[in-house]
Each structure stands twice: as structure tokens, then as C-alpha cells.
Amino acid sequence: MSKDLNIWLDNLLEDIESVQFRRKSSRRVRVDVAAEALPALLELLQGHASYVHLSAITCVDWIEEDEFELIYHLWSYEAHSLVSAHTRIPRDPGVYLSIYDLYQPAAFFERDIHEMFGVYFEGSPDMEKFILTEWNGPPPMRKDFDSEAFVNQTFEWEEYRPKWLEEIEAEGGGITTRPEDVRR
Amino acid sequence: MSELQKIPVQSETTTVGGSAKRTNPLAHVFDDLMNFCRARSMFMLHYCTGCGAIELPPAMTSRFDMERLGIQPMVTPRQADILLITGYVSVKTLKRIILTYEQMAAPKYVIGICSCTVNGGMYWQSYATAKVLKDYLPVDVYIAGCMPRPEAVIEGLKDLMDDIKTGQAENWKRYFQNYDHYLGNQQKLFGEDWQTPTDIIAEARHYGLMTDNTLGEHTALLEKHQRPLEALGMRLKNREKQARE
Numbered sequence: 001m002s003k004d005l006n007i008w009l010d011n012l013l014e015d016i017e018s019v020q021f022r023r024k025s026s027r028r029v030r031v032d033v034a035a036e037a038l039p040a041l042l043e044l045l046q047g048h049a050s051y052v053h054l055s056a057i058t059c060v061d062w063i064e065e066d067e068f069e070l071i072y073h074l075w076s077y078e079a080h081s082l083v084s085a086h087t088r089i090p091r092d093p094g095v096y097l098s099i100y101d102l103y104q105p106a107a108f109f110e111r112d113i114h115e116m117f118g119v120y121f122e123g124s125p126d127m128e129k130f131i132l133t134e135w136n137g138p139p140p141m142r143k144d145f146d147s148e149a150f151v152n153q154t155f156e157w158e159e160y161r162p163k164w165l166e167e168i169e170a171e172g173g174g175i176t177t178r179p180e181d182v183r184r
Numbered sequence: 185m186s187e188l189q190k191i192p193v194q195s196e197t198t199t200v201g202g203s204a205k206r207t208n209p210l211a212h213v214f215d216d217l218m219n220f221c222r223a224r225s226m227f228m229l230h231y232c233t234g235c236g237a238i239e240l241p242p243a244m245t246s247r248f249d250m251e252r253l254g255i256q257p258m259v260t261p262r263q264a265d266i267l268l269i270t271g272y273v274s275v276k277t278l279k280r281i282i283l284t285y286e287q288m289a290a291p292k293y294v295i296g297i298c299s300c301t302v303n304g305g306m307y308w309q310s311y312a313t314a315k316v317l318k319d320y321l322p323v324d325v326y327i328a329g330c331m332p333r334p335e336a337v338i339e340g341l342k343d344l345m346d347d348i349k350t351g352q353a354e355n356w357k358r359y360f361q362n363y364d365h366y367l368g369n370q371q372k373l374f375g376e377d378w379q380t381p382t383d384i385i386a387e388a389r390h391y392g393l394m395t396d397n398t399l400g401e402h403t404a405l406l407e408k409h410q411r412p413l414e415a416l417g418m419r420l421k422n423r424e425k426q427a428r429e
Binding site for chain 2: 133134137140145147148150151154157158179183
């Protein structure tokens with residue numbers, strides 16, 4: 001029964017035209033769906049195909065395509081298989097539906113993504129700050145946030161000129177790549 | 185009597201720098217004894233912020249055995265002598281470190297382990313970590329390495345012991361003497377309204393460590409924002425009394 005489940009699911013997903021379906025191994029499936037169809041797919045997977053465990057929601061910032069990619073990882077304890085449902089939403093305004101009503105752990109992941117990428121999930125129970133409670137800047141995991149520039153602006157560096165190095169430099173040696181050169 | 189007078193007696197007054205100064209060979213005996221004892225029994229509060237903490241269990245337990253030097257872990261900051269900061273310090277953690285440090289009773293010593301406390305280490309690009317620990321607290325010993333081996337940790341602790349024994353480890357005084365500088369760096373990171381429950385200026389006055397650098401523009405800013413400490417409200421529920429009413 002449980003092995004058949006995967007075969008039926010594969011057949012179904014292959015038949016739907018707008019769904020891109022790729023089985024990578026007996027335990028991994030990648031599905032690409034449109035943003036409008038994703039909640040329905042998740043409902044199908046959870047309700048009828050035993051994918052009851054939401055492992056994680058991942059977000060990828062594709063800044064050149066001006067899109068966020070959201071990846072929902074679902075695990076089935078019966079079919080022993082992981083479905084990764086990929087979907088893309090426009091980067092601006094970066095709003096998507098929450099799947100809290102289907103999977104309650106989603107609240108945790110959505111709050112985290114909201115904090116790190118600034119994607120707003122409609123219907124999620126709590127979109128408050130989570131880990132970065134004392135952070136007032138832009139969402140730091142976005143590609144357009146330049147962490148290095150921020151660091152150079154905010155922090156100061158320690159000068160490191162020990163005596164032994166001066167002795168080596170006097171003999172014509174020394175450090176080939178200084179930290180200042182790497183930091184730009 | 186005449187024989188006794190021939191015995192050479194060390195003169196009680198010698199001229200140092202033009203002024204007469206009393207030198208007593210026993211004058212520093214108690215200080216030296218205190219420093220010796222202090223160096224041989226140190227309680228260590230290890231604030232395990234990063235990966236360097238993984239080197240501490242072997243350093244503390246039977247393999248390298250820190251306790252043979254008289255150093256052992258302590259559970260509260262108020263009873264600890266050493267604050268050991270092991271690894272990267274995020275901005276949020278730094279606040280807690282400063283709170284912990286200010287609670288410790290003087291004399292207190294800070295040891296920064298790993299490259300991250302020196303200059304950000306491998307997290308130098310990170311928006312979330314503070315880079316130079318020395319800017320926010322007076323650090324006595326840095327133990328560099330990513331991560332330093334337990335031998336290096338013990339070597340660093342021995343350095344600190346030698347400094348204490350010779351009376352050189354007095355960096356904790358610098359926190360009181362240059363409080364304005366440290367507070368300024370803290371305010372730059374945490375915002376203008378940053379404050380801690382410990383009144384450092386009053387403590388500096390108490391220890392007699394007020395200098396020109398203790399007060400300044402940053403402490404003035406602190407006074408502007410400072411709220412007095414308020415005890416948390418506590419109310420007891422008396423069921424009998426409630427029933428009578």
C-alpha cells in the first residue's frame with residue numbers, strides 16, 4: 001500500500017500540465033508549481049498522500065530574476081519520501097499566503113523567513129521579530145543587503161603590528177595578503 | 185654595647201627622586217602574599233558564546249586539569265574572578281556579557297579566547313557579531329587561535345597568574361578610570377538609551393578610581409536617559425483574607 005502511494009502520486013503529478021515533476025530518487029521528489037496552485041498541492045499531499053510532516057520552509061532570493069523562491073519540504077512517514085515543492089513569488093511586494101491552517105509548524109518558519117527576507121505571509125499568526133529582536137536594519141538575508149559594507153561602516157578594527165612581524169619585515173619578508181586588502 | 189653599635193643597620197630613610205621616602209622591606213609582604221594567594225585560587229565564569237567552549241571541557245577535566253593551577257569553574261558572576269569569553273560575541277550577547285562583567289566583584293579579569301574576540305575572526309563579515317572585545321571591556325589576556333588548544337588555554341591562564349602575582353593585572357581599574365570611553369563604544373552599538381543596572385560611576389567613586397576620563401559626554405548622555413531601578417511588583421494572594429472580604 002505505502003509503496004503504491006508513491007506510484008499513484010507520481011502518475012497524478014505527471015498528468016497535471018502546469019506542474020513540473022521530477023523524481024530524483026525513491027525518496028526524493030521535486031515539484032515546481034505556480035504560486036496560486038501551491039496551497040492546493042499541499043492540501044492534496046497532506047490530506048490524501050500522507051505527507052503530514054512539514055520539515056522546513058526555505059527561501060531563496062533570486063535578485064536577478066526579481067523573485068523569491070519558497071521551498072516547502074514535506075516528509076511522509078508511510079511512503080518514506082520527501083517532496084520539495086518549489087514556487088516563485090515576485091520580490092516586490094513579497095507577499096504570500098500562510099499555510100498555517102494546513103501545517104501549524106509553518107508559523108515558526110514563516111516568522112523566520114519574514115525576519116530574514118522580509119516576505120510577508122498573510123494569515124500567519126505571528127509576524128513579530130523572532131531572533132533579531134535588536135535589529136533595525138533591512139532583512140539581512142536579502143541579496144541587496146551588503147553585509148560587508150554594513151560591517152565596515154559600523155565596526156572598527158584592531159590594528160595588529162606585533163614585534164616579531166616588524167623583525168621579519170625588516171629582513172624583507174612579511175604578510176602577503178593583509179586583512180585590509182581583503183576587506184576592500 | 186660597643187659591639188652592638190658596630191652592627192650595620194639598614195638606614196630607614198633613603199632619598200628617592202630628591203624626597204625622603206620610607207622604605208620598609210616588609211611593607212609589601214602582605215600585598216605580595218595577597219597577590220600570591222589570589223593568583224592561586226581563581227574562580228572562572230566561562231561565558232561560552234562560541235565554538236571555543238569546546239576546548240574547555242578537556243582543559244578543565246582530568247586530561248589537562250586546570251584545577252591543579254587553582255582554577256575552577258564558578259556558577260555565578262558575583263563569586264567569579266575571571267570572565268572567560270570563548271569565541272564570537274554577537275551584539276545581543278555582548279549586552280549580556282557587559283551585564284555579567286559589571287556584576288562581578290573587583291578584582292576581576294577578562295580573558296578573550298579565539299580569534300573572534302580579537303578581531304571578529306572568521307565572522308568578520310557578519311552583521312551580527314561585535315568585532316573587537318577590547319573596545320567594550322578591558323581584556324587582560326587574549327588567547328588567539330581558531331580554536332586554541334587546551335595547552336594554549338592553560339598557557340594563557342598561567343600568563344594571567346603571573347601578571348596577578350606581580351601585581352600587573354590591574355586592567356579592571358581601567359574600566360572605572362576610562363568608563364566614558366567604554367560607555368561610548370557601547371552606546372555606539374546599542375543606541376543612546378543603553379544602560380545597565382550597575383552604577384559604575386558610584387562604584388568608581390567608592391573604589392577611589394575616579395579620573396578625568398571617568399565622566400564625559402557619554403556618561404552625560406547616560407544620565408539623561410537613565411531610569412531609576414524599580415523593584416518588580418510582588419503581591420501575595422491571601423485566600424483567607426479574600427474569603428472574609
